Amino acid sequence: MRELQDLADALINGYADRVSKLTNELLETGVEPQTILNEGLIAGMTVVGEKMRTGEMYLPEVLQSASAMHASLKLLKPHLVKEGVESRGKILMGTVKGDMHDIGKNLVGIMLQGAGFELVDLGLNVPPQKFVEAIGMHQPAVVGLSAMLTTTMLNMKTTIEAINNAGLRSKVKIIIGGAPVSQKFADDIGADGYARDAVKAVDKVKELLAA
Ligand code: B12
Known part of the structure; x- marks a missing residue:
């Protein structure tokens, strides 16, 4: 899906605002949070890891990708966590x-x-x-x-x-x-x-x- 690839690219580039905007748009169009997570964020972060290993990305850039990921996770969290459920432990x-x-x-x-x-x-x-x-x-x-x-x-x-x-x-x-x-x-x-x-x-x- 094109939009998930855009999300991964924005994460790789460390554009937190764009990552947040795309996350919201994907949620609004009814894409499952789990799909956004796996095919957008984690897919992007895997590329970041590879670029870090080969020396194409340095720590400050990786940190920007990490904060973009944090921003998106914050938006996804309410969709992944059910409120008011009795604790299982x-x-x-x-x-x-x-x-x-x-x-x-x-x-x-x-x-x-x-x-x-x-x-x-x-x-x-x-x-x-x-x-x-x-x-x-x-x-x-x-x-x-x-x-x-x-x-x-x-x-x-x-x-x-x-x-x-x-x-x-x-x-x-x-x-x-x-x-x-x-x-x-x-x-x-x-x-x-x-x-x-x-x-x-x-x-x-x-x-x-x-x-
Ligand atoms: C983002 C990142 C950073 C960020 C972290 C920001 C943050 N707030 O987390 C920053 C820039 C700080 C960073 C720093 C460093 N990093 Co770094 N980093 C990464 C990167 C690119 C992504 C990690 C990530 O978030 N992945 C996404 C999440 C969702 O996946 P995950 O962490 O694997 O978690 C999943 C599973 O592992 C599992 N899991 C994780 N925890 C737990 C716990 C339990 C209980 C269970 C059951 C499961 C579980 O479930 C998770 C969800 O599915 C990885 C590369 C990679 N692909 O992993 C390198 C990587 C881990 N980093 C690496 C290195 C070398 C460093 C530095 C030493 C670099 C340096 N020269 O200074 C420093 C070390 C700093 C330190 N003391 O910790 C290496 C590690 C090499 C090694 N084998 O030891 C990697 C593999 C990059 C590489 N390819 O070289 N890094």
Whole structure:
């Protein structure tokens, strides 16, 4: 669809206003929010990642694409999240220490809220101890850890160890995600689950809570 390609192009170029305008237009014409997300925003962000890898795009430009994505996600959120549904359980989410990527985590949070879960979002660059304190304070059923760098994914392990050492491991299920992690890595560091995208994350959380 031409308009979805326009949205992806505007995101790649970091034009936040145009991204917002196109998002609204697509919603008004009845395009599913999930389609806007996958075929517009995520498709565009994948190109941004590729251009970043090959040195065609630099950090300031990537940041502009990221804020354009944030602007669009804000518009999509009310369409993805049902209000007034009874909570299916509390989920605590955060991007681990040293990692400044939060778009994927935010998206997982939105989809979980959409499925009726209550979300406590600790943000990004979250040290292990902060996860431990937040578990004590909020008593979530599930903890979601996000990492986008091969260097910071190791902090998922340290976070799980800190939760273990605080005697809280048996009280929560832990799910991990982010581009560099895998089911094998989840098994290796003692997480309960892994999901590769936001839709699968919802399925995995439901599965973990049913077990
Ligand atoms: C945007 C971006 C940035 C932005 C982040 C802005 C923000 N607010 O998030 C900025 C400019 C800050 C940035 C900085 C850097 N980045 Co960057 N970034 C990206 C980029 C282009 C897109 C990430 C993204 O948002 N994707 C879209 C979302 C929707 O997808 P996602 O994050 O993968 O999330 C999905 C799944 O992974 C999963 N998921 C995510 N979290 C969780 C959690 C749970 C619990 C579950 C179940 C699932 C799940 O579900 C999500 C939704 O479907 C990626 C490339 C890419 N294609 O991934 C590089 C990328 C991740 N960055 C990279 C690098 C190298 C960096 C820098 C080190 C660059 C530098 N030289 O400084 C810095 C590091 C800063 C830091 N300390 O974190 C590399 C990582 C390489 C590696 N293997 O480690 C990548 C892969 C680019 C590349 N191809 O080289 N980056």
